[in-house]
Amino acid sequence: METSRPIPKEEGIDNSLSVLREGYLYVTNRAIGFQSDIFETRLLGERAICMRGEEAAKLFYDGEKFQRHGAAPKRVLKTLFGENGVQTLDGEEHRHRKAMFMSIMNRDGLLAMREITRKQWMLAVERFEELEQIVIYDEAKELLCRAACEWAGIPISGEEVKEKTEWLGAMIESAAAIGIKHRRGRMARSKAEQWLEGLVLDVREGRMHPANGTALSVFSKHRDLAGNRLDPKVAAVEILNILRPIVAVAVYVCFTALAVIQQPEEREKLMTSEEGKLQRFVQEVRRFYPFFPFVPARAIRDFTWKGYEFNKGVLTILDLYGTNHHPKLWDQPELFNPDRFKDWNGSPFSFIPQGGGDHDAGHRCAGEWITLEIMKESADVLANWIRYEVPLQDLSFRFHDMPSLPHSRIIIRNVKRLNS
Numbered sequence: 194m195e196t197s198r199p200i201p202k203e204e205g206i207d208n209s210l211s212v213l214r215e216g217y218l219y220v221t222n223r224a225i226g227f228q229s230d231i232f233e234t235r236l237l238g239e240r241a242i243c244m245r246g247e248e249a250a251k252l253f254y255d256g257e258k259f260q261r262h263g264a265a266p267k268r269v270l271k272t273l274f275g276e277n278g279v280q281t282l283d284g285e286e287h288r289h290r291k292a293m294f295m296s297i298m299n300r301d302g303l304l305a306m307r308e309i310t311r312k313q314w315m316l317a318v319e320r321f322e323e324l325e326q327i328v329i330y331d332e333a334k335e336l337l338c339r340a341a342c343e344w345a346g347i348p349i350s351g352e353e354v355k356e357k358t359e360w361l362g363a364m365i366e367s368a369a370a371i372g373i374k375h376r377r378g379r380m381a382r383s384k385a386e387q388w389l390e391g392l393v394l395d396v397r398e399g400r401m402h403p404a405n406g407t408a409l410s411v412f413s414k415h416r417d418l419a420g421n422r423l424d425p426k427v428a429a430v431e432i433l434n435i436l437r438p439i440v441a442v443a444v445y446v447c448f449t450a451l452a453v454i455q456q457p458e459e460r461e462k463l464m465t466s467e468e469g470k471l472q473r474f475v476q477e478v479r480r481f482y483p484f485f486p487f488v489p490a491r492a493i494r495d496f497t498w499k500g501y502e503f504n505k506g507v508l509t510i511l512d513l514y515g516t517n518h519h520p521k522l523w524d525q526p527e528l529f530n531p532d533r534f535k536d537w538n539g540s541p542f543s544f545i546p547q548g549g550g551d552h553d554a555g556h557r558c559a560g561e562w563i564t565l566e567i568m569k570e571s572a573d574v575l576a577n578w579i580r581y582e583v584p585l586q587d588l589s590f591r592f593h594d595m596p597s598l599p600h601s602r603i604i605i606r607n608v609k610r611l612n613s
């Protein structure tokens with residue numbers, strides 16, 4: 194029988210403020226202090242177990258031991274995720290809903306997204322040439338909003354783009370916010386859900402005919418395990434689970450730009466636009482820079498792991514950022530080095546910027562592959578297609594902003610196209 198051992202415990206009635214203060218480094222800071230990849234604390238008024246590392250990720254993604262129902266804080270559901278979406282489901286119901294998402298992430302879908310992204314960058318660059326300066330984060334959000342709608346089969350007029358970009362951006366930026374910013378996120382979600390619910394009804398009632406295989410078409414027609422169509426509100430939440438994160442890739446585009454600017458030697462390696470090199474570069478962007486900090490789940494039953502006792506219902510947090518920077522998994526983790534991916538072993542539990550485990554069976558991000566397509570295309574544009582000046586600006590970012598972004602959002606000037 195396994196001997197039980199105590200989980201190191203952080204003192205304090207509630208340490209949620211420390212999470213807000215230390216952000217992405219909260220778990221790492223304590224893991225170093227305790228010399229342990231697991232510790233116990235109190236968050237949002239309850240006991241919580243925090244973990245990082247490959248072994249911890251393997252445990253966390255064991256669907257027999259952890260469930261998502263009741264794990265995500267209400268305020269995150271009201272802004273970022275939406276209610277009754279795939280993130281909150283478990284077991285067969287989750288698998289069935291997830292299959293709906295994965296059915297559109299096929300080879301054709303990925304190729305289409307790559308082409309749409311290229312087209313949107315080309316159109317944007319034409320505009321950039323006329324402008325004195327541009328802010329990459331803002332421009333990326335807008336061009337990805339156009340790309341997301343086109344890919345999802347959602348018609349959107351030129352006049353609507355600004356408004357929809359603002360809604361989607363507000364949901365992303367309010368995920369960990371309080372006060373006015375949180376309220377802005379809630380309002381944006383409610384307007385966006387209403388808009389998409391209307392489109393779902395238009396499809397069902399034959400007023401709209403999106404192309405087969407697009408998210409709008411597939412999700413509007415999807416039937417649950419009992420053979421019923423999704424409640425239109427839930428269908429809207431799930432379509433937003435496509436549009437919102439595609440726009441969120443703007444955060445990675447911004448960090449890709451930062452890496453292109455700050456790593457001239459690595460940028461040079463991209464000059465041939467070789468797919469493998471673009472891939473390694475954007476993988477390192479996803480590993481190195483902070484984006485999605487942690488994921489929460491609850492223990493389904495009592496069990497013991499490595500001698501540590503988990504009680505049924507205990508809130509358990511997996512540290513994504515900390516795992517991607519774990520010194521046992523990554524050589525010199527604080528060095529930006531795309532070549533490390535030349536001999537990465539491909540473990541689904543060591544490199545987890547978008548969650549770990551299996552895409553179909555578990556909660557790993559449904560959009561991981563299209564994220565890579567968008568990022569590779571964007572890295573190619575920023576490294577090879579255009580020439581620009583980078584004025585003096587504050588390129589630093591903070592580990593307690595969630596999501597974190599370079600403070601200037603990356604300003605470039607005098608953009609000129611190099612390729613036709």
Ligand code: HEM
Nearest residue numbers: 279280434435438439441442485488547548556558559560
């Ligand atoms: C912007 C970059 C992205 C990041 C950093 C990211 C990160 C994540 C993370 C951490 C999760 C949760 C994993 C878990 O619960 O264990 C997740 C889930 C999810 N993501 Fe992404 N994601 C991104 C882009 C996308 C894109 C582009 C899409 C869709 C087009 C997408 C759709 C989803 C969906 C549907 C889920 C829920 C999966 C489930 O619960 O089974 N994400 N993502």
